[in-house]
Amino acid sequence: MTDMISCEEVFEADVNARAEFDVVCDEWLNEAIVAQDAEMDEPPTLECEGCGEVWFASQAGENGRIEWCRKCYKNDPYYV
Numbered sequence: 001m002t003d004m005i006s007c008e009e010v011f012e013a014d015v016n017a018r019a020e021f022d023v024v025c026d027e028w029l030n031e032a033i034v035a036q037d038a039e040m041d042e043p044p045t046l047e048c049e050g051c052g053e054v055w056f057a058s059q060a061g062e063n064g065r066i067e068w069c070r071k072c073y074k075n076d077p078y079y080v
């Protein structure tokens with residue numbers, strides 16, 4: 001019969017390994033937080049379907065699309 005040795009038991013037997021593991025865990029955590037921050041720095045964008053201008057997705061209409069924008073308005077030859 002083979003006893004399964006859990007990670008916790010291994011770490012209890014080797015304090016240094018436990019400390020190393022904790023450091024690696026902290027690094028992973030920090031990387032995850034940095035990745036999250038990067039995402040927050042760049043909000044989702046959406047292309048205007050009329051002219052291709054890129055706008056923030058938060059500026060989309062209720063249907064979640066940008067079919068027309070301020071730039072389209074300026075490009076409109078009938079706009080005076």
Ligand SMILES: [Zn+2]
Nearest residue numbers: 048051069072
């Ligand atoms: Zn447009």
